[in-house]
Amino acid sequence: MKLDARDLDGATVVSIGDSRLDAARSPEFRNALNGLLEAGKTRIVLDLEGVRFMDSSGLGVLVAVLKRLGRGGAIVLCGLGEGVRSLFELTRMDLVFAIEPDVPAALLRLPE
Numbered sequence: 001m002k003l004d005a006r007d008l009d010g011a012t013v014v015s016i017g018d019s020r021l022d023a024a025r026s027p028e029f030r031n032a033l034n035g036l037l038e039a040g041k042t043r044i045v046l047d048l049e050g051v052r053f054m055d056s057s058g059l060g061v062l063v064a065v066l067k068r069l070g071r072g073g074a075i076v077l078c079g080l081g082e083g084v085r086s087l088f089e090l091t092r093m094d095l096v097f098a099i100e101p102d103v104p105a106a107l108l109r110l111p112e
Contacts, residue, residue, distance in 0.1 A: 001028040005036060009107050011043040012036060016051055021058030030061045037065070042073030045106040049079030054087055066097065074098070078106040 002017025014036070021029060036044065046062070048054075066075055076098040080088065088094040100106040 001025050001032065003029075003032045005032075005041075008045075008103075011045055011107055011110055012041040013045045013047060013103055013107075015047040015049070019050060019052045021048075021051055021054040021061075023055060023057040026057040026061050029058065030064065033061065033065050034068075037068055037073075042069060043110050044069075044073070044075045045103055045110065046075060046077050047079045047103055047106075048077060048084055049081070051084055052081055054084045056091075059087060059091065059093060062097070063093070074110050076100055076106040076109045078102055 004015045004017065006013050014033070016029075018025060033044075044065075062075070062077075069075060078100045079102060080099060085094070085099075088097065088099065098106075098109050100109050
């Protein structure tokens with residue numbers, strides 16, 4: 001799995017270089033995000049622009065990260081394509097996660 005994490009405006013912006021977040025890629029995805037949390041990264045923007053398919057295992061990783069962050073951090077998703085957005089709407093996770101169209105909007109949505 002290709003992940004690019006960079007610090008920007010006091011947040012960590014994570015871009016995913018793979019087009020799928022499925023059961024085969026979820027363990028590596030989980031490990032990478034947990035590594036960021038263990039490194040003290042608590043303000044995260046996850047750019048899903050390149051992701052064309054996500055299944056429940058990818059969604060489960062995001063829910064686990066959100067729970068782990070708790071009140072001590074925040075995650076904002078952005079760049080959701082039609083298929084990924086449909087998954088969030090179908091599961092009603094669009095009501096749980098902060099979702100913005102792009103990285104600049106997501107950075108503005110992160111709490112201080």
